[in-house]
Amino acid sequence: MPTDVQSVLQPDGKVKNGMLPDLTDDRLREMYRLMVLTRAFDDRGMNLQRQGRIGFYLPSRGEEALQVGCALALEPDDWSFPSYRMPGFALARGVDPAMMLNQIFGNAADTCRGRQMPVHYSFREQNFVSISSPIGTHIPQAVGAAMAMKYRGEKSVAITFMGDGGTSSDGFHVGLNFGAVYEAPVIFFCNNNQWAISVPFEKQTRAESVAIKAKAYGMPGVRVDGNDALAVYAAVKDAGSRARNGKGPTLIEALTFRMGPHSSSDDPSRYRPDEVVEQWQKKDPILRFREFLTGKNLWDEEFETECQEGSKALLYAAAKEAEKAGPPAVETMFEGVYREIPPELALQRDGLVGLAKSGQLTGKDEGYFPL
Ligand SMILES: Cc1ncc(C[n+]2csc(CCOP(=O)(O)OP(=O)(O)O)c2C)c(N)n1
Ligand SMILES: [Mg+2]
Structure with a gap:
């Protein structure tokens, strides 16, 4: 049922019986390191903006698990058409954080040559197609790319991301319908973080979920705990294997919460109560994963320091370099x-x-x- 929420990790970090995806210990630790790196990247971005060194930033705090879980479930040749709140997806796909900072600074080394808004990345090497500011316009593009892959007999898939607000765009409806009709190897991934700037999810749709909309287009719809990296990993693996085996698209709805502001220009205290944010703080995806690793004897203080301090030092140095590079x-x-x-x-x-x-x-x- 598209209203059930799939999960692997319980809130205390324990694994539901027999649900653990097939991942090596190294891969699990890598997942954790990438989530910590994503949070550090967001902190760096917000700090740079507050210091007046960049013009704009858009954080993804609280949404790290879905970004990393999803990226690690894909194959290197797969194509992505991401939305703008996905630094962790880019990092987990192997993008050098220095390149992301170059884009944010819009400097001479930026792959977009300073022509895009900050955080609207584009990385050819990772098949990471330029992020679009207009909501939903990239969804039919992903379908088109997937149709081309099918036509050419390739085994790769395209994945595209939209927010809960993005499900109200024309691109969403056009894309899902076209993707299903042509059985395109595409994954529609909705990051339902409950807010579209100041609009809460209950004002976005009369449907009981995003996933349920899949039924009308004729594809499976899955609801997954977006704060559970392993559940997201499993859902994307499943959707990927359907797509690779000629079974067409899947709509995945990952439930999470936007812990921070919409962007560096937003003040969420004007439209949502702090208590809701505090409740979600207890569901922090990074803490949950740490509990899980601890239970498997894969986490200790030394590893934590390595992840935390390593990320901070890397980003601090990369931001300094990016700033020095100057404009194009x-x-x-x-x-x-x-x-x-x-x-x-x-x-x-x-x-x-x-x-x-x-x-x-x-x-x-x-x-x-x-x-
Ligand atoms: C077509 C269009 N309409 C409006 C906007 C302004 N806008 C930018 S972000 C946003 C909210 C989108 O919310 P959601 O899809 O839930 O993504 P989130 O920001 O939560 O990740 C809006 C309305 C836009 N960029 N494009
Ligand atoms: Mg949203």
């Missing part, structure tokens, strides 16, 4: 669109480069996205 050169603005640049644009480019060279174009404090 002005002429890059004219690259990457035309094979041969039209004469009127070449004229503008040369004018701008001239201004930059004569020091009349500082660019300082200009152009930050004000969200």
Whole structure:
């Protein structure tokens, strides 16, 4: 039933009988390390924004388990069309955190060449397709990519992510219908963190869950505890194997909670009571996983220090480097669109480069996205 919530780890970190996915001890410890790294990355991002060193950040505190569990259940060649609250997914797919910081700073080493909003990453090597700001537009894109894989006889799958708010977008409905009709090898993953900025889930839909919507499109719908990395891992593995075996898409709804603000520009205390946040604090996915590892003798203080301090030091150094790199050169603005640049644009480019060279174009404090 799409209303049952699948889980592997109980709130005290104990495993439900016979439910443990097939993962080595090293892989389990890696899962934990990546969750800690994700939280450290979010803390670094928010601190950088508060220090005025970057313009914008968007944290995912409390949502680490679903990001890491999901990423580790995929194959290296799979394609992802993520939403914006997924730093842990990128990290767990093997993206270098330094590259993510380059994007946030929009510096000369940024893969997006400073043209995207901060946290709207794009990493070719990991088949990580550019994050789109307009909600839901990437969902049909993922379906199209999956259809292409099927057409070409490839064994990879596409996964796409949307929030609870994203399920109200036109892209969601179009994507799910098209994906099911064409039996595309795609996984629709809804991160139901209960809030779409200030809109609570109960105002988002009259349906009893997101997962139940799958039935109308003709695909399985699964509800899973999003604070349980192992349950998410198992759900994505299952959906991936259905897709790889020609059985079409699955809709996964992972239940979690957005512990922090929507973004560095938001103040959630204006629209939701602290008590709700406190209740969810007790369900912290990282603490639960730590309990689980402890029960298996896979955790000790030394490992904890290694994860915590290692992540902090890595990110502190990478942020310093990213800041030092400076913005992309002005002429890059004219690259990457035309094979041969039209004469009127070449004229503008040369004018701008001239201004930059004569020091009349500082660019300082200009152009930050004000969200
Ligand atoms: C088409 C569109 N409408 C509105 C917005 C403004 N907006 C940005 S994030 C957001 C909330 C989305 O919430 P949800 O899908 O639950 O994702 P979450 O932020 O919780 O991860 C909205 C309405 C947008 N970016 N695009
Ligand atoms: Mg949401």
